[in-house]
Amino acid sequence: MNPPVATPFFFYLLAGTMIIGGILVITRKNAVHSALALITTLLAQAALYLMLYAPFVAGVQIILYAGGIMVLFLFVIMLISIERSMKERQFNKQWLVGGAAALALGGLFISVYLTTTKGKALFPEGSVTYGETENTQKIAALLFDRGAGQYMFAFEIASLLLLVAIIGAVVMAKKRI
Amino acid sequence: MGQILQYIQSYLDKDVKVTPGAFGNIYASLFWATVYILVVFGGLSVAVIAMNWLERKILAHMQVRLGPMRVGPHGLLQPIADAIKLLLKEDIIPAEADAFVFWIAPFIVVLAAFTVFVVVPFGPTHAITDMNIGILFMLGVSSLSVLGVVMAGWASNSHYPLIGALRSSAQMVSYEVAMGLAVLSVILLTSLQGPGLGLYGIGAGGQGSGTLSMIGIVQAQQEQGVWFIFKFFPLGLVGFFIFAIAMVAETNRAPFDLPEAESELTAGFHTEYSGFRWSLFFLAEYSAMIAVSSIAVTLWLGGWLRPFPNLLSGSTWDHVFSVIPGLTFLFFAAICFFNTARMPKHPLFKVQTMGLAGFGAVLGLIGLVMFVPAVSLRVGDIFWFSAKVAGFMYLYIWYRGTFPRYRFDQLMKVGWKILLPMGLALLILTAAMGMRTELWAQIQEVWHGL
Numbered sequence: 364m365n366p367p368v369a370t371p372f373f374f375y376l377l378a379g380t381m382i383i384g385g386i387l388v389i390t391r392k393n394a395v396h397s398a399l400a401l402i403t404t405l406l407a408q409a410a411l412y413l414m415l416y417a418p419f420v421a422g423v424q425i426i427l428y429a430g431g432i433m434v435l436f437l438f439v440i441m442l443i444s445i446e447r448s449m450k451e452r453q454f455n456k457q458w459l460v461g462g463a464a465a466l467a468l469g470g471l472f473i474s475v476y477l478t479t480t481k482g483k484a485l486f487p488e489g490s491v492t493y494g495e496t497e498n499t500q501k502i503a504a505l506l507f508d509r510g511a512g513q514y515m516f517a518f519e520i521a522s523l524l525l526l527v528a529i530i531g532a533v534v535m536a537k538k539r540i
Numbered sequence: 541m542g543q544i545l546q547y548i549q550s551y552l553d554k555d556v557k558v559t560p561g562a563f564g565n566i567y568a569s570l571f572w573a574t575v576y577i578l579v580v581f582g583g584l585s586v587a588v589i590a591m592n593w594l595e596r597k598i599l600a601h602m603q604v605r606l607g608p609m610r611v612g613p614h615g616l617l618q619p620i621a622d623a624i625k626l627l628l629k630e631d632i633i634p635a636e637a638d639a640f641v642f643w644i645a646p647f648i649v650v651l652a653a654f655t656v657f658v659v660v661p662f663g664p665t666h667a668i669t670d671m672n673i674g675i676l677f678m679l680g681v682s683s684l685s686v687l688g689v690v691m692a693g694w695a696s697n698s699h700y701p702l703i704g705a706l707r708s709s710a711q712m713v714s715y716e717v718a719m720g721l722a723v724l725s726v727i728l729l730t731s732l733q734g735p736g737l738g739l740y741g742i743g744a745g746g747q748g749s750g751t752l753s754m755i756g757i758v759q760a761q762q763e764q765g766v767w768f769i770f771k772f773f774p775l776g777l778v779g780f781f782i783f784a785i786a787m788v789a790e791t792n793r794a795p796f797d798l799p800e801a802e803s804e805l806t807a808g809f810h811t812e813y814s815g816f817r818w819s820l821f822f823l824a825e826y827s828a829m830i831a832v833s834s835i836a837v838t839l840w841l842g843g844w845l846r847p848f849p850n851l852l853s854g855s856t857w858d859h860v861f862s863v864i865p866g867l868t869f870l871f872f873a874a875i876c877f878f879n880t881a882r883m884p885k886h887p888l889f890k891v892q893t894m895g896l897a898g899f900g901a902v903l904g905l906i907g908l909v910m911f912v913p914a915v916s917l918r919v920g921d922i923f924w925f926s927a928k929v930a931g932f933m934y935l936y937i938w939y940r941g942t943f944p945r946y947r948f949d950q951l952m953k954v955g956w957k958i959l960l961p962m963g964l965a966l967l968i969l970t971a972a973m974g975m976r977t978e979l980w981a982q983i984q985e986v987w988h989g990l
Contacts, residue, residue, distance in 0.1 A: 423680075438710065
């Protein structure tokens with residue numbers, strides 16, 4: 364048998380790429396550079412999904428985020444004057460609030476990690492290995508299957524939310540439609 | 541070492557029915573995957589060079605010109621001369637450009653255009669690997685190429701490239717939607733089992749679980765006994781039609797070549813590029829054309845399957861079709877020899893005449909090798925796949941020679957107001973046709989209930 368791809372080396376490589384990309388997103392002054400760093404982060408995230416044996420999710424991540432949404436981001440950012448954005452202040456000196464929010468979120472993560480419910484840790488010791496080949500079918504079953512499908516409604520509601528956001532954006536952008 | 545060699549040889553066994561990527565042994569898998577990658581990369585580069593020459597020649601003949609005639613017989617060496625010129629040219633990065641983004645953009649475009657060939661199925665075993673998300677992978681990675689185009693246009697810090705990049709991002713995102721809907725309808729078709737309502741096989745049919753794998757899609761067509769272009773006539777044809785239009789827009793080719801419209805934007809997004817970097821854009825454009833053509837061939841035209849597998853079935857017809865690859869190469873060789881005889885008899889043309897004759901001899905030799913049954917059995921599928929893709933490449937040239945360029949508002953109108961509704965309707969109708977027995981039962985139930 365071939366050795367598994369999901370080795371710690373690749374996880375740390377991808378996680379490191381994501382963190383560096385994330386830091387670059389907030390520290391770059393040039394908005395296009397930030398967007399490119401964000402694309403790197405999203406691609407590394409897609410690779411993480413691959414490591415979790417979820418190729419369908421990884422593929423959708425690349426098509427939607429890296430290939431679709433980020434292109435629209437760039438479309439808007441390209442029209443911003445760089446000279447002006449270079450002169451603007453990057454951080455608005457709210458270290459106190461920002462630090463408190465970061466601490467709260469970090470504390471939440473750590474407490475979730477440490478929590479045990481009914482004697483069981485939230486994160487199981489082993490990992491469930493679904494067949495890589497069935498990933499697409501499994502997701503379809505979760506969404507559409509009559510018996511096991513439980514996320515159809517949530518899925519449709521989420522898409523409705525996006526539709527509302529689109530209509531809102533159009534209404535806000537155009538005075539007369 | 542000897543054992544590793546044994547492993548490597550084990551892939552050559554006749555019973556092996558998987559791609560190198562899926563082969564059980566890791567050494568053999570690694571070795572043969574590398575060989576396949578090199579073969580595909582080399583073949584692709586040769587195909588791009590050939591396309592360069594063919595496009596100029598065919599366009600020229602369409603416009604009653606001769607086209608390149610100077611370098612080599614009938615300009616055959618023109619692409620090589622061009623390549624040398626491009627490599628020797630100065631590589632200019634504009635002073636005001638964003639150097640890093642400008643530098644990296646062509647690589648992203650080339651990377652996206654070449655990576656998709658990992659899953660292109662030239663035959664049931666002739667693919668680098670078979671992914672279970674094959675078609676999704678192809679669409680996803682090829683959608684990354686627009687990032688490179690946008691980066692190139694923005695980083696040039698110049699007006700024409702920026703407009704080209706804006707047009708390109710709007711155009712590619714718009715046509716991706718229609719393209720995705722057409723592809724979805726095919727994925728629905730793969731979930732049907734048995735011969736269905738095709739042109740050539742009318743019968744029952746049922747539901748199974750579909751597949752996104754490129755090899756699986758072709759195998760589904762083989763099992764159902766019909767190419768998906770003829771499935772549920774005319775639904776398959778409509779899906780193919782939508783894809784065939786969207787793929788021209790996705791690759792920025794005429795009549796949708798607005799991002800590089802030379803009469804309006806000089807050269808569009810790659811105006812500021814020169815030399816090697818420009819040639820990378822060129823390489824990426826042509827290999828992306830080949831990539832989307834291979835998607836179309838895989839999804840609708842039966843991939844590596846030979847034409848008329850049902851109408852003209854039986855061992856006699858199998859034999860007839862197995863000699864076609866060899867005959868094709870012999871035909872090309874004959875054209876070469878005919879033109880060798882027509883070369884000017886002046887001593888200055890002696891080398892060129894000999895070169896053309898040599899080229900013809902090589903083609904003829906390949907043709908003769910193709911007649912060996914063992915060879916034609918192994919590469920017949922590659923031949924049919926490449927022949928179908930070549931048909932699409934000719935279409936691209938034909939479009940360019942025929943259609944005037946669209947205006948941008950017309951482009952958007954076609955994408956959003958015509959192709960998108962058509963794609964949605966196609967998806968619903970395909971699903972309804974696939975479920976027709978269940979639907980019919982439901983309707984009858986309701987009818988009796990009234």
